[in-house]
Amino acid sequence: MKRRLALAGAALVAVAASIVVAAQPASAAVGLHISGRNIVEANGQTFVMRGVNHPHVWYTGQTSSFANVKALGANTVRVVLGSGKRWGPSNDIPNIIALCKASRLICVLEVHDTTGYGEDGAAATLDEAVNYWISQKANLVGQESYVAINIGNEPIGNNNPAQWTAATVAAIQKMRSNGFQHLLMVDAPNWGQDWQNVMRDNAQTVLDADTQKNTVLSIHMYSVYNTASKITDYLDRFQAAGWPLVIGEFGWQFNSGEVDHETILSEANKRGLGYIGWSWSGNTDPILDMATNFDPNQLTTWGQRIFNGANGIKATAKEASVYGGTSPSPSRSSASPSVSPSASRSPSSSPSSSPSAPSKGCTATYSVVGQWPDGFQGDVKVTAGSAAITAWTVTWTFPNGQAVTQAWNATVTSSGSAVTARNVSYNGGLAAGASTNFGFLASWTGTNGTPTLACTAS
Incomplete structure (x- = not known):
């Protein structure tokens, strides 16, 4: 569920103070971790997220969605959870992780209750989100190669977005002091869109707070980013600074005032940035659904574009190496699942010594x-x-x-x-x-x- 902002042009072009250019050092963390600007796996292989958001907490019965988005080529699914403050609590994390593994997907788990804190009175704080993660720690430890933790979705609204920096630093430090070694993802304020550039201008402070050096920043791109210049300017600044970034949510340009998804897709592919589109299905605003009624055989205009179009998921996704690292086949239909990495077509090195005819068994x-x-x-x-x-x-x-x-x-x-x-x-x-x-x-x-x-x- 998204808020699309109608903002004056002057607010969009506010120029930040100087940015400290400093690349993050490689992490010693297990599993998924940060190396420079990139997410890499335990073996050091770069992993670029190509996936979609799944509104699991509101549709817990839609478990087939994991296999369905994988069949369409995704390598990542961002799963909406509830901490119990507003939705949930989501106590089915073991099953969610099993579903991700079964479908050979990297699982980004996020607490949605924090959405718009400071502007939405029902929202949870980032600290409350961390308490939820601590309650679920036993289900998460040992899953670092398969799971990234997105601490809280769009954790600050438009009221006092400056509070984001201290709240995010504290959340990261509390996660680490409680023993989490996972890749952490942190969303921007301004309902995720960072139109006041708080995340952009304080990124280094937040990244430095992580003793594991294993945090990736996440920008959500909707109507604030409705031109190519706004998108490229924002991405250029993160690239120049050497900061790790993913586009954790974005929609599509269903009218002229909406996000320029074509630029997002092309720039993400060119820069090696991960992207996770919003969302698979179930939106109260169905224009953002990729599949009608969660049916992969009823892809919408948005669904066809992000899965099957240029720079889309099918054309650019590569499976995580922890699952075998297969790439989508261009000849395979969009509804066909990915081939298991063990499906080798090479013949055995030990041919039968029997003189009888080979058996088709x-x-x-x-x-x-x-x-x-x-x-x-x-x-x-x-x-x-x-x-x-x-x-x-x-x-x-x-x-x-x-x-x-x-x-x-x-x-x-x-x-x-x-x-x-x-x-x-x-x-x-x-x-x-x-x-x-x-x-x-x-x-x-x-x-x-x-x-x-x-x-x-x-």
């Missing part, structure tokens, strides 16, 4: 990747036999009444406890000895026994 291996109360994530590895195959089918019967609720990289159907999984268009053909994986989410009660799998191929 396959084997399937089942494993539980993660489990939580009432749910789990499963993975199945399909491996071709001694001859190439063009299609495969895996069947099993759950021994304890488990039920598949969502799947990717396979078409899965169920009849009672009996499950049938068939390849999709891009992973049925396997060379001899080659493998592919598909995954699923499922429910369970009491016991989560392992089924016996059968694999047939043609």
Whole structure:
């Protein structure tokens, strides 16, 4: 939910005092961290966010959204949570992280209750947001390679935006003193748009407050940024100073006074900046929906543009290396999920020594990747036999009444406890000895026994 501001031109061109040019030193943090201006993974590989916002706290049942945005090419999802001050509290973080992992997405978690503090009387303070993160610490520690923490959404409104600096410094320091090593993301004041340049002029103070040197600044671009010159001027100043920045939210130019999304997309791609569009679906102002009624087969004008257009998600996103680092295939339809990194098409280095004709068979291996109360994530590895195959089918019967609720990289159907999984268009053909994986989410009660799998191929 966004506030689009109608501001006088004079307010938009206020020039800041001199900016201290100083690049952030590389972080010693685990998982996702900052190196200079870039977000990098634990292995040092640069990761550029390409994703969308998902309004989870208001639509907790829309769990298929994670797989759907991944299927359209995203590598990141920013998930709206509530601290309990205004929305929530969101106590389902383990499940959210599991959904992100299942869909091979980097998860940016944000507390939305802070939106417009100082102007919106119902809003939470950044300190209250930090208290929520502390309450959830046990669910977050160990997830630093998969999760970034956006401390509070648009934490200050237009009343006294100068308070943002001290409040943000205190929030970062409290997170670190409580042992969080995650990549932290901090939003600008002025409802995220920083039109008074408080974040721009105090960025170094905020970055220096982080003992881990692992904070990225986030600008939200709506109607304040309705011309190319306003966008490039703002981004130029951060680039010249060497500060890490992401465009944590932005909309599209559905009329002449709205944000120039074309410039945002092209400049972000040119500069290697991450961007996360607002939003997947469910807006009270549906002009900002990318998918009608959360249906990936009903992309709106905005959805088609950000996913399938020039400099858009499908054309520029690269999967995080922690998941394998695959890039979108230009020939794949926008509704097709990403191929698992283990779906190698190279033949086995150990050919069969049998003089008989190769067999068009396959084997399937089942494993539980993660489990939580009432749910789990499963993975199945399909491996071709001694001859190439063009299609495969895996069947099993759950021994304890488990039920598949969502799947990717396979078409899965169920009849009672009996499950049938068939390849999709891009992973049925396997060379001899080659493998592919598909995954699923499922429910369970009491016991989560392992089924016996059968694999047939043609």
